[in-house]
Amino acid sequence: MGEQTTSQRLEQLRDAVRELLDSGNVEGVLALRIVGPGPAPHLFHAGDDLSDLALWPKYQIPKLLDMLLAANPDVRLGVVIRGCEERGLIELAKHNQVDMDRIEWIGLACTAEERDECRCHWPYPSRIDMGEKVEGIADALVKEHADLSLEERMDFWRRQFSRCIKCYACRTACPQCFCESCMLEDDKWVETGVMTPAFPSYHLIRAYHTVGKCVGCMECEKACPAGIPLTVLYKLLHQDAEELFGYVPGASVEDLPPLVIEDL
Amino acid sequence: MEYKNVLSTCVYCGTGCELYFQVLDGKIVGTLPAKGQHISKGQLCVKGWNVHSFVHHPDRLTTPLIRDRKDGDLREATWDEALDRVASEFTRIREKHGPDAMGFLCSAKVSNEANYLFQKFVRAVIGTHNVDHCARL
Numbered sequence: 001m002g003e004q005t006t007s008q009r010l011e012q013l014r015d016a017v018r019e020l021l022d023s024g025n026v027e028g029v030l031a032l033r034i035v036g037p038g039p040a041p042h043l044f045h046a047g048d049d050l051s052d053l054a055l056w057p058k059y060q061i062p063k064l065l066d067m068l069l070a071a072n073p074d075v076r077l078g079v080v081i082r083g084c085e086e087r088g089l090i091e092l093a094k095h096n097q098v099d100m101d102r103i104e105w106i107g108l109a110c111t112a113e114e115r116d117e118c119r120c121h122w123p124y125p126s127r128i129d130m131g132e133k134v135e136g137i138a139d140a141l142v143k144e145h146a147d148l149s150l151e152e153r154m155d156f157w158r159r160q161f162s163r164c165i166k167c168y169a170c171r172t173a174c175p176q177c178f179c180e181s182c183m184l185e186d187d188k189w190v191e192t193g194v195m196t197p198a199f200p201s202y203h204l205i206r207a208y209h210t211v212g213k214c215v216g217c218m219e220c221e222k223a224c225p226a227g228i229p230l231t232v233l234y235k236l237l238h239q240d241a242e243e244l245f246g247y248v249p250g251a252s253v254e255d256l257p258p259l260v261i262e263d264l
Numbered sequence: 265m266e267y268k269n270v271l272s273t274c275v276y277c278g279t280g281c282e283l284y285f286q287v288l289d290g291k292i293v294g295t296l297p298a299k300g301q302h303i304s305k306g307q308l309c310v311k312g313w314n315v316h317s318f319v320h321h322p323d324r325l326t327t328p329l330i331r332d333r334k335d336g337d338l339r340e341a342t343w344d345e346a347l348d349r350v351a352s353e354f355t356r357i358r359e360k361h362g363p364d365a366m367g368f369l370c371s372a373k374v375s376n377e378a379n380y381l382f383q384k385f386v387r388a389v390i391g392t393h394n395v396d397h398c399a400r401l
Binding site: 166 | 265267268270271284289304308313
């Protein structure tokens with residue numbers, strides 16, 4: 001069996017979205033739609049024209065779904081999700097941000113091309129409704145970085161973060177950044193009105209706050225206008241967290257986050 | 265419940281980053297970068313990410329304000345009244361002191377076409393080269 005073409009995938013997506021909308025179980029389905037130069041998130045309703053549905057590039061879907069569910073507490077919504085987006089939703093559910101019972105999802109497996117662009121080790125959801133499963137790959141940048149000495153690493157990150165323009169895009173794009181007040185905007189931790197932000201406090205505060213939640217969706221790195229390879233840092237932290245605590249973010253809604261000692 | 269994204273261009277500088285306004289039930293609730301666009305490639309700076317925040321802001325002026333006396337308070341006015349006042353004051357100053365007595369500042373927040381029209385108005389109608397814009401400040 002050959003690889004699916006984009007038009008075959010889109011046809012499969014239209015059928016799956018139409019079926020979910022026609023089931024009457026959801027108010028609408030959050031998916032991507034072509035708006036101007038490319039895809040943008042959109043809430044489709046039953047009877048809508050689905051000809052302009054789109055697949056790629058992806059957006060921070062868990063964060064947007066969270067916003068839509070919070071704004072309308074009585075509705076159930078459908079959503080098209082990839083592997084990282086399912087894992088992101090699971091982490092949000094564990095942190096009481098979304099209620100999985102209010103979500104019906106269509107699981108989308110990423111193509112090899114999409115996986116390569118994200119250097120993704122897990123490019124498929126737990127249930128594949130459309131697309132064909134491709135295996136994950138190890139992140140070559142992470143491996144390369146792990147082989148550096150401590151001094152070389154420090155030097156690497158000092159150079160990378162010297163380009164930071166403190167735009168908060170990494171925080172703003174991140175589906176797992178949902179705090180009402182953010183430490184990165186608190187003068188006690190990050191001095192206001194100063195560019196570039198102090199190394200390494202700004203970046204390490206953010207890095208530590210992703211531990212146990214970051215599912216490697218790459219939205220921060222893709223949003224960074226300075227091109228800083230943020231996920232390399234986060235992935236290395238998660239390797240440590242996995243080795244020390246046996247915790248894999250987003251793997252199961254049952255797993256307790258590593259900082260929770262017991263279920264209260 | 266309606267949620268859609270509307271394509272727009274960032275108004276904060278002249279780069280032209282395209283972005284989407286997230287519209288939830290008729291209100292703009294956020295900004296997303298336009299990932300399919302070639303100029304900004306799905307990336308925005310801090311101003312771009314927050315460009316929606318003035319749209320529904322309670323402090324936003326939605327009607328012209330006129331000050332009748334030098335030390336008087338601003339009062340709300342109609343667009344017709346405000347434009348009549350501007351036209352009569354431009355004419356008065358130009359006749360009394362000449363066109364170079366006035367300077368004109370345009371904006372990076374408006375389109376190329378609006379900026380073109382503005383400088384044309386300043387040079388051809390008012391008659392001065394005293395024209396500049398905020399992106400050069």
